[in-house]
Amino acid sequence: DGGITQSPKYLFRKEGQNVTLSCEQNLNHDAMYWYRQDPGQGLRLIYYSQIVNDFQKGDIAEGYSVSREKKESFPLTVTSAQKNPTAFYLCASTPRGAPQHFGDGTRLSIL
Amino acid sequence: GIQVEQSPPDLILQEGANSTLRCNFSDSVNNLQWFHQNPWGQLINLFYIPSGTKQNGRLSATTVATERYSLLYISSSQTTDSGVYFCAVAYSGNTPLVFGKGTRLSVIA
Numbered sequence: 055d056g057g058i059t060q061s062p063k064y065l066f067r068k069e070g071q072n073v074t075l076s077c078e079q080n081l082n083h084d085a086m087y088w089y090r091q092d093p094g095q096g097l098r099l100i101y102y103s104q105i106v107n108d109f110q111k112g113d114i115a116e117g118y119s120v121s122r123e124k125k126e127s128f129p130l131t132v133t134s135a136q137k138n139p140t141a142f143y144l145c146a147s148t149p150r151g152a153p154q155h156f157g158d159g160t161r162l163s164i165l
Numbered sequence: 166g167i168q169v170e171q172s173p174p175d176l177i178l179q180e181g182a183n184s185t186l187r188c189n190f191s192d193s194v195n196n197l198q199w200f201h202q203n204p205w206g207q208l209i210n211l212f213y214i215p216s217g218t219k220q221n222g223r224l225s226a227t228t229v230a231t232e233r234y235s236l237l238y239i240s241s242s243q244t245t246d247s248g249v250y251f252c253a254v255a256y257s258g259n260t261p262l263v264f265g266k267g268t269r270l271s272v273i274a
Contacts (some may be wrong), residue, residue, distance in 0.1 A: 085259040090204075096169075096251060096264035104259060112261060142206055151258035153198050153213035161208050 057081065060145050060157035067132065067139060075130045075160045077145035084150055086128035090114060091142040091159075092115045100143075103128055131163065140164050167192045171252055171265035178242050178272050186237040186268045188252030196223045196255040197228050198262065199237050203248045211237070211250075 057113040058079045067073045077086065085104045089097035099112030103122040117136025122128055126146075132139045140163050168191040176212055178184055190197075199211040212219050212226040214235065223242075228235040239246055249269050253262035 087190070087257050087261055089264075095269075096258045096266045097262075098264075099255075102261050144208065146262075153210060153258075154253075154262055155210060156208040157198075159208075 058145060058155060058157035059161050060143075062160060063158070065160055065162045067162060068132050068165050072131055072133050073162070075132070075143055075145075075162070077128045077130065077157060078126055079147045080126060081147060081155070082125070082149070083147035084125070086122070087146040087148075087154065088112075088118075088120065088128070088130045089144045089146065091144060092102055097144060100130065121140045167194065167254055167256075167263045168250060169254055169263055169265035171250075171268050173268060174266065175269045176271070178270065180242060180244060180272055180274050182242050182272075183238070183240045184242060184270070186235070186250055186252075186270075188235040188240070188254075188265060190233050190235075190252075190254045192233070192256075193230070194254040195257045196260075196262070197235055198253050199226055199249045200253065201246075201248050202251060202267070208251070228239070239270075242270075244272045244274055246270060246274045 061076045087102040100106040101120045103109035119131045145157045145158045148154045170189045201209045214226045214228045216230040222238045225238045249267040251267045253264045
């Protein structure tokens with residue numbers, strides 16, 4: 055089945071800990087994106103990548119890091135520098151000139 | 166950057182009623198999408214509609230690109246239509262989407 059897979063669905067972070075959220079797609083899409091959603095709000099862009107080994111910061115990149123070593127994978131690391139990481143994180147991908155499709159998301163909470 | 170405004174912010178409907186959701190945006194765009202976010206958080210693509218009109222069952226959408234707005238019509242609403250509807254725009258097909266804050270729809274039986 056083709057699609058975008060995010061894991062885990064739920065994640066808990068301790069103070070001072072880095073955690074990594076996984077996003078994998080088997081759709082052969084060029085571009086991938088990470089968004090953050092806070093309760094009652096729309097989505098805001100964290101990072102995006104249009105090709106392998108290249109990525110750009112979005113509006114709220116501070117405290118996050120990404121890599122794009124393979125076309126299929128775009129993991130997001132939430133570092134200890136992100137002081138308010140509790141949110142719903144959504145990954146998306148798209149081929150050129152076509153609509154974005156989203157994974158089912160990861161809910162991150164602080165212990 | 167692009168600004169996206171959605172109205173109304175909240176809407177309560179009786180089952181079977183019709184509704185219109187509006188999305189205004191501040192710049193010319195080549196990508197506009199409507200999404201439905203269900204209670205589990207999943208974002209479901211409804212329409213990819215940078216211009217023109219499309220219909221899918223009880224839902225239809227119209228984008229007037231020259232006037233920078235889009236409308237989502239829901240007819241004969243059902244309780245399963247409840248959730249948050251987002252409009253999102255982008256300058257091109259593979260640039261990041263800018264989201265509005267959404268319209269929260271509650272359909273009551």
